[in-house]
Every structure is written in structure tokens, then in C-alpha cells.
Amino acid sequence: MSNEANLSDVSDVLAIDSLLSAGELAVRERVRDFTNQRIRPGIAGWYDDAVFPLDLAPELGELGVLGMHLEGYGCPGRSAVEYGLAAMELEAGDSGIRTFVSVQGSLAMTAIHKWGSEDQKQEWLPRMAAGELIGAFALTEPTAGSDPASMKTFARRDGSADTAGWVLDGAKRWIGLASVADVLVVWAMTEDGVRGFLVPAGTPGVTATPIGQKLSMRASIQCDITFDAVRLGPEALLPAARGLRGPFSCLNEARYGIAWGAMGAARDSYEAALAYAQERLQFGKPLAGYQLTQEKLVNMLLEIQKGTLLALHLGRLKDAGRLRPEQISLGKLNNVREALSIAREARTILGGNGITLDYSPLRHAANLESVRTYEGTDEVHTLVLGQHLTGIPAFR
Known part of the structure; x- marks a missing residue:
């Protein structure tokens, strides 16, 4: 079916498109065009070679799909439906590309936007929305997947004052983008329950290793991470995040x-x-x-x-x-x-x-x-x- 109108007829018998606004349709068509031009031509090779095309990150930022649902700090501030339509079109290209957008925006950027300090938001969000910086979200552990309350990664106070820093120890698994991320959003147990921390790339004691020989999500990056006596300043803590909420x-x-x-x-x-x-x-x-x-x-x-x-x-x-x-x-x-x-x-x-x-x-x-x-x-x-x-x- 080479005719796009005919393809629409056989893919949307219920005329669901008629339920979308002109603005929503415009967002969908822009992301669909991007998928056709930048993802479809290369995806077979990326999948076969098990590589994620990092050069797409700034292009996805320019497309306006990174932190798409977030307001301010350089984020697009689009509606939930518009974000959903974008996710649909990107995953029609490949789940790995949509997963990048999800890890960056729905997980890492949302954590900073919702739970971070004003300084943290200003430091990270504008460049993440532009695709200039990449974020990861480290929650799952080797023995704590569906049960994050049992996580073993622990952050202890590095000193007794409220302004003291932290020492982080533990391990995470299946963490998307960790080996290429500029910042890791790490969730760890503390004496006060689960807290979130921002760990910049290159912090001593952090090792992120891509998981190889995958039979799925090959055009994507998932990693094991270890934290060995990682010292963090007080500014690393996401101040508003307490507990698994x-x-x-x-x-x-x-x-x-x-x-x-x-x-x-x-x-x-x-x-x-x-x-x-x-x-x-x-x-x-x-x-x-x-x-x-x-x-x-x-x-x-x-x-x-x-x-x-x-x-x-x-x-x-x-x-x-x-x-x-x-x-x-x-x-x-x-x-x-x-x-x-x-x-x-x-x-x-x-x-x-x-x-x-x-x-x-x-x-x-x-x-x-x-x-x-x-x-x-x-x-x-x-x-x-x-x-x-x-x-x-x-x-x-």
C-alpha cells in the first residue's frame, strides 16, 4: 500500500484520527516524518550491530520529544495526548528509540523536574531537553526488580550535620543509557527510607557496564552499575523525594x-x-x-x-x-x-x-x-x- 491515504484507510477503520485536534495531528505527522527519515533507514543495521545511534539525541531534542510533557526549563510543555502520539510513532520505528525518549524524559527528567531543587532543575533540565546531556534512572537491582522496596543499594550520611554529604554503595541492573549518561538518577535506601540522588558521570567509584548478548532491545543500551564507596555532596540529594512515591x-x-x-x-x-x-x-x-x-x-x-x-x-x-x-x-x-x-x-x-x-x-x-x-x-x-x-x- 504505497498510497498514504489508502494506508490510513486500512489502519484506521474507526476514523480515530477524527478524534484528534489539528495540533495533535501536526505533532504526530512531524514525529512520523522523523521516524521515516531518520529511524527506518538505519534500524536494521543498528539492531543487527547492537548499537544505539547517539547522534539521534540532539535531533530528538530538536524534534521536541525529550521531557515532552514537562513545563519550563526549556522543556516542550506539550499535552499527554501529544506525547502519546509521539511515543506511538517512535515505537513504530523501534522500541529502543522510544525507550531512549522514555528514559530521558519520563524517568530521569521527570525525577529532577518533580523532586529536584531549583538549582538542580536549572543545571540539568534545559540541556537534557535539548539532547545535549543524557540521563539514566537507576532503580532496578539484580535481586530487586518487581520489589524495589527490598533494594540493597544504601546511602549513608558522610558526617552528622544536615549539610553532610553521602556515601553510596550497591548495585543496579538493567539501567537504560547508564554507560553513556551524563547524570544518573539513583534511588537508594537510607536511614530515612528511599531517597533519590543525582550522580554525575565520572564520579569516582561508579562503574557502568553495558549488558551484551541481548536477544531484545538490541538498538538500545542497558547496563549493570556498581557503586563502591561513592562520595556525594549534599547537593546530590533530590530534596523533595521521600519513599517509593x-x-x-x-x-x-x-x-x-x-x-x-x-x-x-x-x-x-x-x-x-x-x-x-x-x-x-x-x-x-x-x-x-x-x-x-x-x-x-x-x-x-x-x-x-x-x-x-x-x-x-x-x-x-x-x-x-x-x-x-x-x-x-x-x-x-x-x-x-x-x-x-x-x-x-x-x-x-x-x-x-x-x-x-x-x-x-x-x-x-x-x-x-x-x-x-x-x-x-x-x-x-x-x-x-x-x-x-x-x-x-x-x-x-
């Missing part, structure tokens, strides 16, 4: 973006399968002419349309200030699960050709295995919803 508020921002982004990966998988089915001849006619193929395509489209409507509804709730955590869990759980199923089904239409990087569905499926796991597993979001329905927490 700090990191969880950032995670909810990221989870919201995932609900949109997953539908981008699903839509791209569906469109790749649809185009292939119309061109590939078997037994004298296109694959698209067979009932089984049409059923697969229809079932994919049903879930993409429903998932996109769900994401849009969450965005409208968020812009109205009424979005609740259990609603975010519903969106993340449903949309990632359905997107993974769609990407796998799209691969079956492509046959053997679908296992090559000439086509996107299996790459999306592999990436979505990570998306399904990070920012809360299926099981965690199921239990969040279960507690909401029954009033009984069943995490332990």
Missing part, C-alpha cells in the same frame, strides 16, 4: 507512554504483513486473497484500533488530571500483551522471510518481550488491578 511517580509517566508506544509497534507489524500479503503470490494469487490471511489481518486490526482508543482515553484522562495508577496498569498490561501477539502473528504471514531484518514484525516481537517486562511485568500490573477490584493486596 518518588520513583513510582516517574514509572507511571513511563508506563503511560508505553501504552501508546506498544500500539506503534503493533501497527507497524500489521502494516508490514498487509503489504507483504498483497504482493506475495502463492498458488497463483496474493496471500491477501486467502481467508485465513484475511482473518489474521482483521484480528490484528481489531486489537490495534481498540488499543489505540484505550491509549487515547488514558491521554484525555491524564490531560484532565484524572488518570489513576490502576488505569495506567490496565493500559500497559493490555496494549503490550496485544502488541506482542500482533507482532508474532504478523511474522507468520511473512513466512520464512519474516525471520530476517528485512521486515519489522519479529524485531518488534523481540523488543516487546522487554517492554512487557520493564516498568512492571504482566504479573505486577495484574496484581495492581486485582487489588483495585478486590481491595486485597496479593503481592506477597
Whole structure:
């Protein structure tokens, strides 16, 4: 389907675009153009070589998608729906690129913007919004993934006065961008509970090692980090962040973006399968002419349309200030699960050709295995919803 109008017709049967404003559509088209011009031509090579294209960082800053939902300090200050649409288009290119935007904006920048001092905001946020500086968000540990309350990383006071610094010891795992970050947002246990710290790159005692031999998110960076008697000044502390409410508020921002982004990966998988089915001849006619193929395509489209409507509804709730955590869990759980199923089904239409990087569905499926796991597993979001329905927490 080379005609864009026709492609829109077969990807948006419900005319969801009619629910978007002219400004929202303009944001989406700008990010879609960027994805087509800067991500699609290189993504197969980046994925195959397991590299993240760092030169995209300032370009994404110029595009206005870094800290997109934040106000002031050089941040774009766009709506939740506009951010969601951008996440969808970026993940149609690759989950790794959308993940960069999420780690930078929804996690690291949100932590500084929401919980940092005025000096910290002025120092970091403008250059992070421009993509000149990169941030990472260090919460998950080797033995504390879904249960961050059990984290072992500990920060102790370096002295007795309130103006004393800190000494940080511990380890983190699966931390996006850590080896290339200019600043790490590190969550650690203290005598007063969980607190957040800003750790600049090059701080003695910090070692970030990229995790290799990944089968997913290959065009992305995830790291192990160790903290060995890392000395921090009092200015490193995020003063307003106390307890797990700090990191969880950032995670909810990221989870919201995932609900949109997953539908981008699903839509791209569906469109790749649809185009292939119309061109590939078997037994004298296109694959698209067979009932089984049409059923697969229809079932994919049903879930993409429903998932996109769900994401849009969450965005409208968020812009109205009424979005609740259990609603975010519903969106993340449903949309990632359905997107993974769609990407796998799209691969079956492509046959053997679908296992090559000439086509996107299996790459999306592999990436979505990570998306399904990070920012809360299926099981965690199921239990969040279960507690909401029954009033009984069943995490332990």
C-alpha cells in the first residue's frame, strides 16, 4: 500500500484520527516524518550491530520529544495526548528509540523536574531537553526488580550535620543509557527510607557496564552499575523525594507512554504483513486473497484500533488530571500483551522471510518481550488491578 491515504484507510477503520485536534495531528505527522527519515533507514543495521545511534539525541531534542510533557526549563510543555502520539510513532520505528525518549524524559527528567531543587532543575533540565546531556534512572537491582522496596543499594550520611554529604554503595541492573549518561538518577535506601540522588558521570567509584548478548532491545543500551564507596555532596540529594512515591511517580509517566508506544509497534507489524500479503503470490494469487490471511489481518486490526482508543482515553484522562495508577496498569498490561501477539502473528504471514531484518514484525516481537517486562511485568500490573477490584493486596 504505497498510497498514504489508502494506508490510513486500512489502519484506521474507526476514523480515530477524527478524534484528534489539528495540533495533535501536526505533532504526530512531524514525529512520523522523523521516524521515516531518520529511524527506518538505519534500524536494521543498528539492531543487527547492537548499537544505539547517539547522534539521534540532539535531533530528538530538536524534534521536541525529550521531557515532552514537562513545563519550563526549556522543556516542550506539550499535552499527554501529544506525547502519546509521539511515543506511538517512535515505537513504530523501534522500541529502543522510544525507550531512549522514555528514559530521558519520563524517568530521569521527570525525577529532577518533580523532586529536584531549583538549582538542580536549572543545571540539568534545559540541556537534557535539548539532547545535549543524557540521563539514566537507576532503580532496578539484580535481586530487586518487581520489589524495589527490598533494594540493597544504601546511602549513608558522610558526617552528622544536615549539610553532610553521602556515601553510596550497591548495585543496579538493567539501567537504560547508564554507560553513556551524563547524570544518573539513583534511588537508594537510607536511614530515612528511599531517597533519590543525582550522580554525575565520572564520579569516582561508579562503574557502568553495558549488558551484551541481548536477544531484545538490541538498538538500545542497558547496563549493570556498581557503586563502591561513592562520595556525594549534599547537593546530590533530590530534596523533595521521600519513599517509593518518588520513583513510582516517574514509572507511571513511563508506563503511560508505553501504552501508546506498544500500539506503534503493533501497527507497524500489521502494516508490514498487509503489504507483504498483497504482493506475495502463492498458488497463483496474493496471500491477501486467502481467508485465513484475511482473518489474521482483521484480528490484528481489531486489537490495534481498540488499543489505540484505550491509549487515547488514558491521554484525555491524564490531560484532565484524572488518570489513576490502576488505569495506567490496565493500559500497559493490555496494549503490550496485544502488541506482542500482533507482532508474532504478523511474522507468520511473512513466512520464512519474516525471520530476517528485512521486515519489522519479529524485531518488534523481540523488543516487546522487554517492554512487557520493564516498568512492571504482566504479573505486577495484574496484581495492581486485582487489588483495585478486590481491595486485597496479593503481592506477597
